[in-house]
Amino acid sequence: MITAIVVALLFAMLVIGTPVALALAVSGSLGLYMMGGTPMLMGILETTPLSTASSYELITIPMFILMAEFVVLSGVADDLFDAAAAWIGRLRGGLAMATALAGAGFGAISGSSTASAATLSSTTIPAMLRQGYEPKLATGVVAISGTLAMLIPPSIALILYGIIADVNIGDLLIGGVIPGLLVTLTIILTVAFLVWQDPARAPAGRSYTLREKLSKLRVVAPLLLLFLLVTGTIYSGIATPTEASGIGAFGALVLVALARRLSFGAVRASLLRSAEATCMILFIVLGAHIFGYFFTLTRTTNDLVALIGTLEVSRWAILAIIMVGYLILGCFMDQIAILILTVPIVLPVIQSLGFDPVWFGVLVVVTAEVGMVTPPLGLNAFVVARYTRRPLGEIFGGILPHFWAHLIVIALIAAFPAIVTWLPSTMGR
Known part of the structure; x- marks a missing residue:
């Protein structure tokens, strides 16, 4: 009965727009008070903030957020799109395909989905519209390409999953590489299909000489080096994810200096934005820990695992039911909130069914990508709408073909876990 009251309160607070961190903390505190009174509640409230903030792995989050801020400040995303457009822009729909490649490249040195969507919106959409691309196609490919930053390392979503689930973060980040490439290829193939279906959606672009193409590749070198500094050191075992995040933030700062955009005001603004984003995430984690203590004491998760064990259905x-649940939640909630709210409950069930927690984490994040672009709260769609002043209905219409394509990718990753688990198995330890 107490559990039902607390869960009902949590969802009621979320429905009326209460911040996720506050909703988790208040509902969890009420449950603890109802179970053990003031002594139990105060004992947990006095110790939880320190135990939450003192986690060594949490250092990874502000460092990767800062790295994303510096990458945006350096302006390298513009050059990245130009380089991709030079090589494949001549194809019909080539600029849209180049947007997917730029999204993957930006995600590999950012980790922030909204930052990626915002940057791509301001650079690639004007270029596509000038060439006569269908606005629905242009905005849709930008919104979906921005989500690649959630999957391709460094990924804040995978780091949070690793912290919540107590799973090796290095394995998760490396496990996201092949699925990230698969999703990128899927976006490109979806664009190719749409253009083949109706050539009027995208014209053929201008051609570039080999010399021009090679000169454009110069901008890729520092980005590739930054990617190797982060993902390469994690894969080889040279650095832990926490150490690699610090290296990545410093490397991104060097990019800013090389771009001659380094100033006290710009660095200060980047640090402040990183601190704000980090505080928001830490507050959510703190609220989740309070709520998690309540769930642990009520043994709700254990009861759920026992119930699943009695069901005479295939694992x-x-x-499939769990994944459908994630798709539905993604339409209404922020992806970070979904991870923090559901993983402590769902993961024990997944492990009891014999599934790999690293594979499940990547699968959940790919599913969360879909939530970033589905109505009514597809955050990336709103970001694109803000930067382009295009109607939301048009953007969601452009996203729809990519939604169906993403469902196929989710099914492939679910059916073939080696897509995720093979690369981590080859890592240096």
Whole structure:
């Protein structure tokens, strides 16, 4: 009965727009008070903030957020799109395909989905519209390409999952590489199909000489080096994810200096934005820990695992139900909030069914990508609308073909776990 009251309060607070961190903390505190009174509640409230903030792995989050801020400040995303456009822009729909490549490249040195969507919106959409691309196609590919930053390392979503689930963060980040490339290829193939279906959606672009193409590649070198500094050191075992995040933030600062955009005001603004984003995430984690203590004491998760064990259905059917649940939640909630709210409950069920937690984490993040672009709260769609002044209905219409394509990718990753688990198995330790 207490559990039902607390869960109902949590969802009621979320429905009326209460910040996720506050909703988790208040509902969890009420549950603890109802179970053990003031002594139990105060004992947990006095110790939880320190135990939450003192986690060594949490250092990874502000460092990667700062790295993303510096990458945006350096302006390298513009050059990245220009380089991709020079090589494949001549194809019909080539600029849209170049947007997907730029999104993957930006995600590999950023980790922030909204930052990626914002940057791509201000650079690639004007270029596509000038060439006569269908606005729906242009905005849709930008919104979906921005989500690649959630999957390709460094990924804040995968780091949070690793912290919540107590899973090796290095394995998660490396496990996201092949699925990230698969999603990028899927976006490109979807664009190719749409253009083949109706050539009027995108004209062929201008051609570039080989010399021009090679000169454009110069901008890729520092980005590739930054990617190797982060993902390469994690994969080889040279650095932990926490150490690699610090290296990445410093490397991104060097990019800013090389671009001659380094100033006290710009660095200060980047640090402040990073601190604000980090505080928001830490507050959510703190609220989740309070709520998690309540769930642990009520043994709700254990009861759920026991109930699943009595069901005479395939474990794949249970997995499918869980994934559908994530797709539905993604339409209404922020992806970070979904991870923090659901993983402590769902992961024990997944492990009891014999599934790999690293594979499940990547699968959940790919599913969360879809939530970033689905109505009514597809955050990336709103970011694109803000920067382009295009109607939301048009943007969601452009996203729809990519939504169906993403469902196919989710099914492939679910059916073939080696897509995720193979690369981590080859890592240096």
